[in-house]
Amino acid sequence: LGEFDLIARYFTPGAYAPDVLLGVGDDAAVLEVPAGYRLVAAVDTIIAGIHFPIDTTAANIAYRALAVNLSDLAAMGAQPRWFTLSLCMPDANEAWIAEFARSLQELAAHYRVQLVGGDTVKGPLNISVQILGLVEADGWLTRRGAQAGDVVVVSGVPGEAAGGLQLLQSATTSVSALHQQALLERFYRPTPRVELGRKIRSLASAAMDISDGLLTDLRKLCHASSCGALLNLESLPASPALLATFGAAQAEQFALQGGDDYELLFTVAPQRWVQVQAAAADLAIICTPIGRMVAGQQIQCFRQGIPVVVQDNGYDHFANSGRSHAL
Amino acid sequence: LGEFDLIARYFTPGAYAPDVLLGVGDDAAVLEVPAGYRLVAAVDTIIAGIHFPIDTTAANIAYRALAVNLSDLAAMGAQPRWFTLSLCMPDANEAWIAEFARSLQELAAHYRVQLVGGDTVKGPLNISVQILGLVEADGWLTRRGAQAGDVVVVSGVPGEAAGGLQLLQSATTSVSALHQQALLERFYRPTPRVELGRKIRSLASAAMDISDGLLTDLRKLCHASSCGALLNLESLPASPALLATFGAAQAEQFALQGGDDYELLFTVAPQRWVQVQAAAADLAIICTPIGRMVAGQQIQCFRQGIPVVVQDNGYDHFANSGRSHAL
Numbered sequence: 214l215g216e217f218d219l220i221a222r223y224f225t226p227g228a229y230a231p232d233v234l235l236g237v238g239d240d241a242a243v244l245e246v247p248a249g250y251r252l253v254a255a256v257d258t259i260i261a262g263i264h265f266p267i268d269t270t271a272a273n274i275a276y277r278a279l280a281v282n283l284s285d286l287a288a289m290g291a292q293p294r295w296f297t298l299s300l301c302m303p304d305a306n307e308a309w310i311a312e313f314a315r316s317l318q319e320l321a322a323h324y325r326v327q328l329v330g331g332d333t334v335k336g337p338l339n340i341s342v343q344i345l346g347l348v349e350a351d352g353w354l355t356r357r358g359a360q361a362g363d364v365v366v367v368s369g370v371p372g373e374a375a376g377g378l379q380l381l382q383s384a385t386t387s388v389s390a391l392h393q394q395a396l397l398e399r400f401y402r403p404t405p406r407v408e409l410g411r412k413i414r415s416l417a418s419a420a421m422d423i424s425d426g427l428l429t430d431l432r433k434l435c436h437a438s439s440c441g442a443l444l445n446l447e448s449l450p451a452s453p454a455l456l457a458t459f460g461a462a463q464a465e466q467f468a469l470q471g472g473d474d475y476e477l478l479f480t481v482a483p484q485r486w487v488q489v490q491a492a493a494a495d496l497a498i499i500c501t502p503i504g505r506m507v508a509g510q511q512i513q514c515f516r517q518g519i520p521v522v523v524q525d526n527g528y529d530h531f532a533n534s535g536r537s538h539a540l
Numbered sequence: 541l542g543e544f545d546l547i548a549r550y551f552t553p554g555a556y557a558p559d560v561l562l563g564v565g566d567d568a569a570v571l572e573v574p575a576g577y578r579l580v581a582a583v584d585t586i587i588a589g590i591h592f593p594i595d596t597t598a599a600n601i602a603y604r605a606l607a608v609n610l611s612d613l614a615a616m617g618a619q620p621r622w623f624t625l626s627l628c629m630p631d632a633n634e635a636w637i638a639e640f641a642r643s644l645q646e647l648a649a650h651y652r653v654q655l656v657g658g659d660t661v662k663g664p665l666n667i668s669v670q671i672l673g674l675v676e677a678d679g680w681l682t683r684r685g686a687q688a689g690d691v692v693v694v695s696g697v698p699g700e701a702a703g704g705l706q707l708l709q710s711a712t713t714s715v716s717a718l719h720q721q722a723l724l725e726r727f728y729r730p731t732p733r734v735e736l737g738r739k740i741r742s743l744a745s746a747a748m749d750i751s752d753g754l755l756t757d758l759r760k761l762c763h764a765s766s767c768g769a770l771l772n773l774e775s776l777p778a779s780p781a782l783l784a785t786f787g788a789a790q791a792e793q794f795a796l797q798g799g800d801d802y803e804l805l806f807t808v809a810p811q812r813w814v815q816v817q818a819a820a821a822d823l824a825i826i827c828t829p830i831g832r833m834v835a836g837q838q839i840q841c842f843r844q845g846i847p848v849v850v851q852d853n854g855y856d857h858f859a860n861s862g863r864s865h866a867l
Contacts, residue, residue, distance in 0.1 A: 221865050234578060237867045238764070239682050240615035240748055241582035243675065246573040251561060254656060255568035256670055258626040260663040288567035298867065299585040299626075299668045329581060331867040336587040336666065341626045343583055343670035348570065355566050421567055437566070538548050540564045540625065540658040 220305055220333050223314035224298065229327055232294065242329035244295055250347040255285035258341040258537070265401075266381055271309045272316035273401040274340060279320050281424065282344035283405035284475040288422040289355070290414030291348040293324055293407060298331035301339040324407055352415060354479070356437035359419035363480035365442055365504040366417075366489065368406050370452045371427050373399035375471020376459060392454035403475035409500075412492035413479060420479035426470040428523065430478055431512060438480075441509035446516045446523075450501045469523060480506055547632055547660050550641035551625065556654055559621065569656035571622055577674040582612035585668040585864070592728075593708055598636045599643035600728040601667060606647050608751065609671035610732035611802040615749040616682070617741030618675040620651055620734060625658035628666040651734055679742060683764035686746035686807035692769055692831040693744075693816065695733050695804045697779045698754050700726035702798020703786060719781035730802035736827075739819035740806060747806035753797040755850065757805055758839060765807075768836035773843045773850075777828045796850060807833055 229236050235243035246252050259278050261267045269277075279296065286293045298317070302309075321328060326344070377400030380393055406422070413420065419438050423430045428444075435442050446465060455464035481489050486502065493500035507513075514523045556563050562570035573579050586605050588594045596604075606623065613620045625644070629636075648655060653671070704727030707720055733749070740747065746765050750757045755771075762769050773792060782791035808816050813829065820827035834840075841850045 221867055224867050235680075235682060239684075240612045240866075241580045241618065241671075241673075243616070243680055244579040244581060246579050248575060252571040252573050252579060252672075253568045254571060254622070254624060254670075254672060256624040256626050256658055256668075258628060258659055258661050258666075258668065260628060260661055263661065263663060285567045289570070291568065295581070297581060297583040297670060299583050301585060301587060301666055328867070331583055332585055332864045333867070334585050334587055334590065334666075334864045336590060337664035339585075339628055339661075339663065339666045339668075341583075341585065341666075341668040343581075343624060344568075345579075345581060345672075346568075353562075353570055355562060357566075537659045537661045539567075540548055540551050540655070540660070 220310050223310050224328060224331065226328055233327055233329055236329045242295070244329065244345070246347065249350050251350050251353065253286055253289050253291035253346045253348050253353065254343070255282060256341060256343040257281045257285060258339060261338045269401070271312040275313040275316040276320055276402055278340040278342050279317055280403055280405050281475060282342045283324055283326065283407055284403070284422040286344055286346040287406045287410035288420050288477060289348060289353050290410045290420070291346040291353060292411060293326040293344055293346040295327050295329045295345040297343045298328060299334065299341040300331065301334040301336045303336065303338060324405070348414070354410065354414060354417055354420040356419050356421045356434045359434060359438035359440050359480040359506045361440055361506050361508045363418050363482055363506040364486050364502045365431070365444070365506060366479050366481060366500050366502050367427065367450070367476055368409055368498055368500050369474065369476040370450045370499065371423055371474045371476050372455055372464060372467030372471045373452050374403060374473035375467040376455045377401070378473065388458050392458050395454045396458065400473060403473065405475060406477045406498065408496050409477055409493065409498050412496065413489060416485045416489050416492070417479040417481050420477055423474045423476050423478050424472055426472045427478065428469045428512065434478060435510060435512060440506045441511045441513070442504055442506050444504040444512060444514045446514055446521065448501060448503045450499055547637050550637050551655060551658065553655055560654055560656055563656045569622070571656065571672070573674065576677050578677050578680065580613055580616050580618035580673045580675050580680065581670070582609060583668060583670040584608045584612060585666060588665045596728070598639040602640040602643040603647055603729055605667040605669045606644055607730055607732045608802060609669045610651055610653065610734055611730070611749040613671055613673040614732050614734045614737035615747050615804060616675060616680050617737045617747070618673040618680060619738060620653040620671055620673040622654050622656045622672040624670045625655060626661065626668040627658065628661040628663045630663065630665060651732070675741070681737065681741060681744055681747040683746050683748045683761045686761060686765035686767050686833045688767055688833050688835045690745050690807040690809055690833040691813050691829045692758070692771070692833060693806050693808060693827050693829050694754065694777070695736055695825055695827050696801065697777045697826065698750055698801045698803050699782055699791060699794030699798045700779050701730060701800035702794040703782045704728070705800065715785050719785050722781045723785065727800060730800060732802060733804045733825065735823050736804055736820065736825050739823065740816060743812045743816050743819070744806040744808050747804055750801045750803050750805050751799055753799045754805065755796045755839065761805060762837060762839060767833045768838045768840070769831055769833050771831040771839060771841045773841055773848065775828060775830045777826060
């Protein structure tokens, strides 16, 4: 057995659910999509130095590779079921692989998503996950359906991931260990909002996940829906950790422009907002109304009712060298 | 628009078939798997210096990236329908991208497989394609079903791709331009045997595609089927181009151990061989019986009925640094 055969052992799952008719080990996997469901497919690739710092642990890399894909399905209101992994790495460090595989399988088990195929390749570190899921044939979430009058909602506390990244990049002093840990955790281990996506599938008019920053991604949602939006800056969910560490101004900037949160940004007709609130409460996920969709194509920010100009720089990535573009 | 946004334009398909309910441009694609079919999924990643020489043209890289994935579905007897692309590249060279996209779409159109999502990432060249297809619920091909007595069959002329690679690596003289072109074409542009896979879906007992060399891959098929095999070396399909360029001994070695052919290796019960012959004739694809499955777990080679020992070195890749391992 070569070193790469050895590696493959770490990725051979124990048992599959009955919807995996053929899993790892053949030329392809054979999967059963039940009647009444549609297949939902996405792919996201992460590489060192662009999507995560080069000294990120194998466990955190594996977590992120799968989590960002789960997040894509969450944004569709879909239930993740299967994934394939293409793992390109410079050498076959067994300890690294073991940690990577353990973390990957742990997250997969939590969301009951099954590794059904893939390959390992020798080369510069590059982790590509293709995720497959199911959604009821009667409807799924897209970026397109928002209408003027809809409430703009964000889950969780956007900006914390960017705060965590900032801590990694610069020696910030006077930070409480607790806050620091919380922010780093948000950067390294974003929570894919799968359950929330499922709950709002039949409630929201449009949805996407925030990977490039709230303002940048809201712009995409507006564009897809042919709408504009009003944002009330004072409504943005406050992060005690961000406020204590960076102050109010930078905390707001992180919330608006920081990437990597993988929270859901969605819109909902006002009459359904109470149902969204109830669903969010059930899941113990903060969902905050931060504005309204309007006619037009502009995003206008307000602070206490006064229009303010916010520089939308997009997400200034640490690599500062471009990032990904989803097709 | 950033450079990577620009790139994305090259990968936005014009129109989709009705089974693509949502294509490129959202968080995920939504696809319809018709009743009576199973979903078949595979992923293959190729990188420069391992799977193709670094000076390979963008058109040939794109072709290979998709073709090797189509070949995986061919080996299952499945019909390719959709794919996603993760394209990691060091810079946004628009001419390179345009050529890559054109070649990719040309091959996709030929096999009626649709690009439904993906991402472009800045980093070392790495092309990962995830292919999705359909197969009738009543059966598909695996590596597992071969039985003692079955005929071992190979499509096409294995070894020619390895011959083409050899030409790229060493200045071989006295080669006819026609032969040289033919061999290079087999290396750069292997033909995915999709139609053949569909035809033998209900005839073959086991199948796989040859990516690592006939002997190495036959060993995998034997292992999966808990069988051994007898190979008649004089039955291997002869390649005029290989014979003229490298002589009989090396031609045989290429046929047995050369990789990258992406021909189908399959087994069929003797009473069904005539149906396979008819199907192959319909498609004008050479299918050659090269041996028999037997009890046990050994592969035994014969030349004119005399047992011979063949060194099975696997495929000695040009990068000589390990390759891929399929999960």
